[in-house]
Amino acid sequence: MTRSTATSAPADRAATALDAVRAATEPLLAAVAGLDQRALAGPSLLPGWTRGHVVTHLARNADALVNLLTWARTGIEHPAYPSRADRDADIHAGHDRMARVQREDLIAAGERFLHEASRLDADAWGATLFHPSGRPITAAEVPELRLFEMCVHGVDLDAGIGFADLEPIELLLEIAVRARGEGPVTLVADLPDGRQASFALAGTAATEVRGPAAAVLAWLTDRGPASALSGEPPALEPWG
Structure with a gap:
């Protein structure tokens, strides 16, 4: 059974994830650096979004989470986004900017996030x-x-990053399962190092579902088929 990060002291839990954020920054920025103007205008793996939409969303997501961290630090309510409509408008407004501008925006937003995180006690x-x-x-x-x-x-960019490349996969699985909700389904993921991680997943019946960690994460996030798993995977609501 996997150990939930939710049981860790809040500061320790945050530190673990921040270390992972720093480690994930390099491959993400490397993938984006390889995208020229034409590639950014090309389709991502998300229906209706170009790669430029994805890059812009990643930058604005960092800023939205800075708002939440500021709320935590000051105690003054500061929602992530003013509204869903504002979020969507910001993404649309930025998706077709020059490639260099999009890259620099992503870098700066990520740095703002890490800086604000460093200010929390x-x-x-x-x-x-x-x-x-x-x-x-x-x-x-x-x-x-x-x-x-x-x-x-980073996977959605369709620029060389796959689910099998993601680390730490066990923590990512835990986050995805948390978003889906807890229930009677036993979800077993075979991790790359030979270990297994087990989760209680929402569903209508007590059953076991199993598969390679990358395939499980792809399925949980509505980016991979249930056919890649063994057992009887429950029907999932659209992700997001």
């Missing part, structure tokens, strides 16, 4: 905030949200 990491979806979270979950966005949308 141990007490602030335990603060209660609200996810853009409306569900309550602790500040310690915010770095995990950033890691997840960077990794999964």
